[in-house]
Amino acid sequence: MRDDTLRRRAAMILPRPEEKAAYVRAMFTGIAPTYDRLNRLMSLGLDRQWRRWAVVHARVRPGDRALDVATGTGDIAFALARRVGPEGEVVGVDFSEGMLSLAGAKARESGIADHVRFQWADALDLPFGEGEFDAATVGFAGRNVTDLPRFFSEMRRVVRPGGRVVHLEISRPKLPIFRTLFQLYFYHLVPLIEGRLAGSRDAYTYLPNSLTLFPGVDELVQIMADAGLREVRAYPLLFGTITIHVGVVP
Ligand SMILES: C[S@@+](CC[C@H](N)C(=O)[O-])C[C@H]1O[C@@H](n2cnc3c(N)ncnc32)[C@H](O)[C@@H]1O
Numbered sequence: 001m002r003d004d005t006l007r008r009r010a011a012m013i014l015p016r017p018e019e020k021a022a023y024v025r026a027m028f029t030g031i032a033p034t035y036d037r038l039n040r041l042m043s044l045g046l047d048r049q050w051r052r053w054a055v056v057h058a059r060v061r062p063g064d065r066a067l068d069v070a071t072g073t074g075d076i077a078f079a080l081a082r083r084v085g086p087e088g089e090v091v092g093v094d095f096s097e098g099m100l101s102l103a104g105a106k107a108r109e110s111g112i113a114d115h116v117r118f119q120w121a122d123a124l125d126l127p128f129g130e131g132e133f134d135a136a137t138v139g140f141a142g143r144n145v146t147d148l149p150r151f152f153s154e155m156r157r158v159v160r161p162g163g164r165v166v167h168l169e170i171s172r173p174k175l176p177i178f179r180t181l182f183q184l185y186f187y188h189l190v191p192l193i194e195g196r197l198a199g200s201r202d203a204y205t206y207l208p209n210s211l212t213l214f215p216g217v218d219e220l221v222q223i224m225a226d227a228g229l230r231e232v233r234a235y236p237l238l239f240g241t242i243t244i245h246v247g248v249v250p
Contacts, residue, residue, distance in 0.1 A: 006187075006212045013209045017146055021095075021122075024144045027206065028072070029098030036073055036102075042190065048075070050242050054137055054168040055079040057235070057246045060088070064134040068092040069123045069155060070141030074103030074116070076168075080137065081116040091133075093121035124150050131160035131249075139168040142220075143210040152227035152247075159249045165229055166246050171217050173240035182241055186211065217243050 015023040031038070039047045054076060060066050062085040068077040071092030081090045094100050100118050107113040121127050123138070124147055136155040145151045155165045170186075173179050186208035215223060217234045220243075224232045229247025236243050 003212075006183075009209070009212075011213065013205065014213065020144075020146050025096050028094075028096040032073070032096065032098035032102055035099070036075070041193075046238065050168060050237060050244075051076045051139055052079050053235075053237065054139055054166050054244050055083060057166045057244055058083075058135040058137050058164050060084050060135050063087045065089045065132065066091075067126075067128070067133040067136040067155075067158060069126070069136060069138040069151075070094055070144070071103060071118065072096075072099045072139075072141070074106055074118060076137050076139045077103065077116050077118070078106070078110065078112065080135075081112050084115065086115050088115060090116040091128075092116065092118045093123070093126070094118070095120060095122050124154060126154045126158050128158040130157055131163075133159050133163065135159060135164045135166065137166045137168070140170065142167055142169050143214045148215070148223055149227055152224050152229065156228045156247075156249050161249050163249050164246055165224070165249065166244060167220070167224070168242070168244050169214070170211055171236070171240060171243040172211070174217075175239065178239045178241065217245075220245055 058066060058080065060080060060083050064084045065088060066080045066084055068080060068090065071077045071094050074092050077090050077092035084090060092103055097120065100120060103118045107116050123145055136159050138155065142148065142151065152165065159165055173182050190208060191205045221232045221234055224245060224247045228250065230250045232245065232247040234243050234245050
């Protein structure tokens with residue numbers, strides 16, 4: 001399908017900007033119990049490795065303090081916690097209570113609840129001071145926010161100079177063959193299979209359509225640079241279907 005057709009269709013399906021935050025919150029609270037299982041299934045188990053790569057790009061060290069924005073069920077926060085160790089601290093924030101409560105339960109089960117904590121916060125209005133963290137990460141959430149420039153400026157604001165802001169997200173591959181396969185998978189298979197398993201076809205129709213309206217890889221580099229980040233680079237994974245963007249706080 002052509003890009004402009006996809007964009008027109010997505011604009012009809014997706015919630016209006018003023019309704020988006022409430023829609024996204026309710027949707028993630030609804031799918032929270034099946035979220036991890038479906039992530040593994042949809043990515044054929046590769047999602048854990050992608051999150052670990054994002055954390056490698058954050059370059060945190062033992063003793064550091066790191067923030068994971070829109071943490072969901074906390075998998076990136078846990079990967080960060082393993083790197084900063086017991087002398088460091090990781091804070092995971094999200095605005096879905098359902099996702100946060102699962103993240104908290106997973107932290108207690110894994111025995112690292114003492115150096116990772118989860119709290120409610122809106123990514124567009126982070127309740128932290130300037131430069132409080134050594135790095136900030138975000139995975140698979142940029143598509144859900146209503147104001148991307150503010151989203152990145154908030155992460156830049158709370159990270160110290162020299163620290164990194166890392167963004168991990170699904171992306172549209174540039175090569176036509178991968179683009180076609182990607183469209184088949186996300187626009188047809190995902191809503192069908194996941195809709196049945198998660199019991200929410202809506203949520204997995206939202207997923208591909210939110211991606212249609214999300215900026216491309218190069219555009220995102222520019223948005224991060226405009227938010228005040230320097231040396232912004234994009235690292236494609238899996239033929240460009242996943243991209244890690246990294247920026248340094250000046
Ligand atoms: C697809 S999940 C990603 C979760 C996690 N980062 C991961 O890697 O699996 C998107 C998450 O973003 C959260 N989210 C979306 N917009 C947000 C906002 N404005 N503030 C805080 N959390 C937000 C949702 O509640 C949801 O938990």
